[in-house]
Amino acid sequence: MLDEKLEPIYADVLRRNPGEEEFHQAVREVLDSLGAVIAKHPDYAEDALIERICEPERQIIFRVPWIDDKGRVQINRGFRVQFNSALGPYKGGIRFHPTVLLGTIKFLGFEQIFKNALTGMPIGGGKGGSDFDPKGRSEGEIMRFCQSFMTELARHLGEYTDVPAGDIGVGQREIGFMFGQYKRMTNRYESGVLTGKGLIWGGSRVRTEATGYGAVYFVDRMLKRRNQGLEGKKVLVSGAGNVAIYTIEKVRQLGGRVIACSDSDGYVVDDTGAGIDLELLKEIKEKQRGRVADYAAARGAGTTYVPGGRIWEVPADIAMPSATQNELNGQDARTLVKNGVVAVGEGANMPCTPDAVRVFLDAGVLFGPGKAANAGGVATSALEMQQNASRDSWTFEATEQRLATIMNGIHDRCAEMAEEYGAPGNYVLGANVAGFIRVAEAMRALGVV
Ligand code: GLU
Numbered sequence: 001m002l003d004e005k006l007e008p009i010y011a012d013v014l015r016r017n018p019g020e021e022e023f024h025q026a027v028r029e030v031l032d033s034l035g036a037v038i039a040k041h042p043d044y045a046e047d048a049l050i051e052r053i054c055e056p057e058r059q060i061i062f063r064v065p066w067i068d069d070k071g072r073v074q075i076n077r078g079f080r081v082q083f084n085s086a087l088g089p090y091k092g093g094i095r096f097h098p099t100v101l102l103g104t105i106k107f108l109g110f111e112q113i114f115k116n117a118l119t120g121m122p123i124g125g126g127k128g129g130s131d132f133d134p135k136g137r138s139e140g141e142i143m144r145f146c147q148s149f150m151t152e153l154a155r156h157l158g159e160y161t162d163v164p165a166g167d168i169g170v171g172q173r174e175i176g177f178m179f180g181q182y183k184r185m186t187n188r189y190e191s192g193v194l195t196g197k198g199l200i201w202g203g204s205r206v207r208t209e210a211t212g213y214g215a216v217y218f219v220d221r222m223l224k225r226r227n228q229g230l231e232g233k234k235v236l237v238s239g240a241g242n243v244a245i246y247t248i249e250k251v252r253q254l255g256g257r258v259i260a261c262s263d264s265d266g267y268v269v270d271d272t273g274a275g276i277d278l279e280l281l282k283e284i285k286e287k288q289r290g291r292v293a294d295y296a297a298a299r300g301a302g303t304t305y306v307p308g309g310r311i312w313e314v315p316a317d318i319a320m321p322s323a324t325q326n327e328l329n330g331q332d333a334r335t336l337v338k339n340g341v342v343a344v345g346e347g348a349n350m351p352c353t354p355d356a357v358r359v360f361l362d363a364g365v366l367f368g369p370g371k372a373a374n375a376g377g378v379a380t381s382a383l384e385m386q387q388n389a390s391r392d393s394w395t396f397e398a399t400e401q402r403l404a405t406i407m408n409g410i411h412d413r414c415a416e417m418a419e420e421y422g423a424p425g426n427y428v429l430g431a432n433v434a435g436f437i438r439v440a441e442a443m444r445a446l447g448v449v
Contacts (some may be wrong), residue, residue, distance in 0.1 A: 002035065003145055005038055005366065018233070021103065023107040026110045029321075030432045034421070034436060049443060050118055053439060053449070054110075059102070061078070061102065062081045066144045072391040076131055077349035078149050080105075082110065082124075082162055086443045086446060088116075088124045089158075089160055089163050091125065091381065092126045093127060093170065094178075095130075095167040096132045096169030100131045101131070106127075111349055116378055118371060119410065120410075122256050123381075127167075140384070142174065146174050146178045147181045148322060150184070155191035157182065158190070159193050164195075165377075169274050175197055193200050205395065205399045206375075209249065209250075210377045211374050211377030212246025212248070213250045213400070214375060214380075215243070215247055219320065219368055221411040221412075223342075225424060230255050232256070233254075233255075233257070233317040233342075234316040235256050236312065238348075238351070240285055241283065244261055244347065245285060253277065259275045261311075261334015262311045263323075265293060266292060267311040268293075268295060270303075272303075276313075283310060293305055316339065317341060317342050318342065319345075321351035323348055325349060330356050337360070343368070347373065351373065366427075371431050371432075372411070416434075417430040418430030
């Protein structure tokens with residue numbers, strides 16, 4: 001039930017953003033937590049602070065024309081939603097996926113505001129992307145697409161204005177093509193305009209690993225509060241992209257065993273020895289750009305590949321959904337709880353449906369929401385911006401230490417806020433409230449702008 005003061009705000013969001021279900025879902029989830037805030041601090045309901053947070057500062061939609069390898073003209077749609085700049089320049093990734101619509105980017109941008117606030121770093125929230133499908137495209141096609149995309153986007157960016165990075169479908173290769181085009185257009189080596197860059201051209205150590213590593217630190221800290229640890233735990237990690245791979249790596253470093261991972265075609269169970277063979281998975285995903293089915297075929301005996309199945313049916317202690325939004329529903333959550341899951345950490349953005357989140361919270365499962373648990377990626381982007389601004393390059397150890405400190409800080413802030421607002425152990429409420437208060441305070445200080 002929504003607080004009665006928040007009901008008309010949500011009704012307005014629905015009316016003014018028709019058909020954007022994912023955006024509605026993301027807003028609803030935050031508003032559900034804000035009832036506790038305005039009950040304690042009614043002033044947060046004044047000055048239309050909540051309404052303002054729900055309205056992007058700027059939304060850019062543009063045509064992206066490019067020529068494929070057969071010489072045919074292709075047209076895609078590009079987006080950049082500059083959602084909130086109260087805390088710093090807009091910051092957030094770019095997603096290339098055929099399902100991307102304006103509502104997708106708005107949900108991601110909205111989440112990003114609170115996530116970025118939670119990191120404690122000076123970054124606002126934004127997100128971008130395109131309905132371009134990189135699957136099956138040659139390197140030349142990807143480059144031409146990235147160049148065309150950046151040709152329009154460049155006029156809206158800048159190290160003090162808006163700083164994109166990667167997301168689904170956009171990794172270091174695509175960031176490189178976009179940075180190259182930006183550099184050519186502006187005739188400036190403005191390193192701080194994009195993050196997720198390669199190490200020798202302005203990138204930061206640990207940025208590649210950061211989202212996965214950070215999510216595992218978060219889960220580990222939740223477990224430690226209950227005097228448990230990752231040691232000996234069986235873990236499911238959905239996905240097989242950047243977040244999943246480095247989640248698997250850190251789980252293993254901390255003594256856990258990842259026994260399954262997946263992609264949109266199916267999942268693989270590898271419950272022998274150390275679990276998923278990380279080196280083989282990296283080779284197939286990062287070098288060959290192959291599929292989980294290729295991993296299963298190469299790994300051979302001892303693995304089971306289940307085409308089209310749901311990874312959440314595999315019994316395990318911990319689940320880390322690290323693929324995409326709404327990939328884990330209420331039924332999946334009930335199956336996980338029945339099989340004895342003790343902790344869930346969202347590596348992806350909004351991977352659990354609201355129904356699933358409710359099931360976990362009601363069952364007393366430790367639940368780390370994406371805006372807190374996966375904030376390590378964007379936090380390390382902010383560290384990359386710091387290094388760019390000071391023309392410095394930090395060691396792996398120093399950077400990872402900063403990441404660990406930031407993740408522990410996020411965890412503790414969420415836990416404290418949950419307690420203060422009457423819902424101890426509820427990290428969803430803690431994350432939403434802590435993120436909201438930081439942004440709302442800054443917005444109030446900056447006046448009606
Ligand atoms: N796309 C990532 C996220 O969802 C990282 C964004 C960034 O580094 O700017 O947080």
